[in-house]
Amino acid sequence: MIYHFQGGAKVAHHKHRTEGKPIEALPMPSRLFVHIHQNMGAPSKPVVAVGDEIQKGQLIAEPTAFVSVPIHAPTSGKVVAIETHPHPSMGKGTAIVIEPDGKETWVKGKPEQLDFRAMTRDQILTRIRDGGLVGLGGATFPTHVKLTPPANTPVRTVILNGAECEPYLTSDDALMRTRAEDMVTGLEIILKALGATESYIGIEDNKPEAIAALSQAAKRLQGCRVVVLRSRYPQGAERSMIKAILGKWLPGGKLPMALGVVVQNVTTAACITDAVVRGIPLIERVVTVTGSAVNQPKNVRVLVGTTWADLLRFCGGTTSDLSRLVAGGPMMGVAQSSFDTPIVKASGGLLALSKRDIAVPPVGPCLRCGNCLEACPMGLAPFAFPTYVRERDWQGAKRANALHCVECGSCEYSCPANRPIVHSVRVLKKAIAEADAKAKAAKMETKAGVGAA
Ligand code: SF4
Ligand code: SF4
CATH class of the missing domain: 1.20.58 (Methane Monooxygenase Hydroxylase; Chain G, domain 1)
Structure with a gap:
């Protein structure tokens, strides 16, 4: 059976350019520009100074409020500047500029494998907060906040969101095919943190390999159901996901918690496993680089702070008819004005579009078509x-x-x-x-x- 929500649009998909391709790792860039504001809520405050030698995973900016997250060094090297720099969604912002030393020396004290089953709820939440996790589906809401519902709002159900309904993006799909086990472990951790008992993983029907991988991995989690969803935009929106899987309507202005539900992106779940079990903070991610104006579309594993220019160079550069760069997908993405803009934690895609892709037909009067x-x-x-x-x-x-x-x-x-x-x-x-x-x-x-x- 294929589940679906009410409304939405049947958008033309362009996933074929990167679908099914292996994830490639970008070689170390010569500079990283790590923004101190990468989440919904308050920005972080730098705790390093220009000239400091830093190690991979080291705290470089601390949270300034409950709804704020720490930022960590994506690699070892030296802080060479703290300056204003283009930001993919905020125009401009303060970035810590790092010159990598190429050694990838981890900060001291990084724990090895830990058993989350032996941890208390507070220990889990502390590790998630200390790992700097935010919602990676694009919302950037701090994960530790999302997993701390008010005492009078118990959460019973967790839905992992693997819809990835934006028409060009395949980074979640690539990770679902390769990190399904970590996603299910992340789901177990979320269930424990919330005291929830019911779980689902929702994936659109255009990702058969991901459905197979998650179905296999989820076998060990009692009662967890992988739900195949009709591929229709915006299936990945929290409300659409809840409607399709649980049949419940979440009124506008309310959070899923009002229905006793938390929805988390699948990539966030894998990163929760990294932070809680392996002590690895959120310092890298997979980005889909695609569009008709990029020569070699790919899914690329990159360090946070890598610029669009470095990413595009790794993908064979752009064609001569490049007309627009968009961070994210074409439906909800943000047009970019600089190649020097770096990726932030929530950057799931970069589209290089040609004139033909962005031609906008003239606006007419409303036809009352409905x-x-x-x-x-x-x-x-x-x-x-x-x-x-x-x-x-x-x-x-x-x-x-x-x-x-x-x-x-x-x-x-x-x-x-x-x-x-x-x-x-x-x-x-x-x-x-x-x-x-x-x-x-x-x-x-x-x-x-x-x-x-
Ligand atoms: S953009 Fe707003 S008004 Fe338009 S379909 Fe989406 S929710 Fe409805
Ligand atoms: S023409 Fe009018 S009624 Fe039809 S889709 Fe556009 S705004 Fe809506």
């Missing part, structure tokens, strides 16, 4: 959002739940008139936040005035 209504996995009325922008009706947009939009792009993809719906939603979200902040400030001023009187 395609966007059918496509929206959140049950919204996407056709109305450009109108709210035109009429500057922020309160109307709020009542229409614009804030619940997950910016998946399914509506825009399905729209025959090419209406700029996702851009409109972003404008609305910003305007609503500004209007709310103004209203709050005015309320506080009034209160202060009353108090003073």
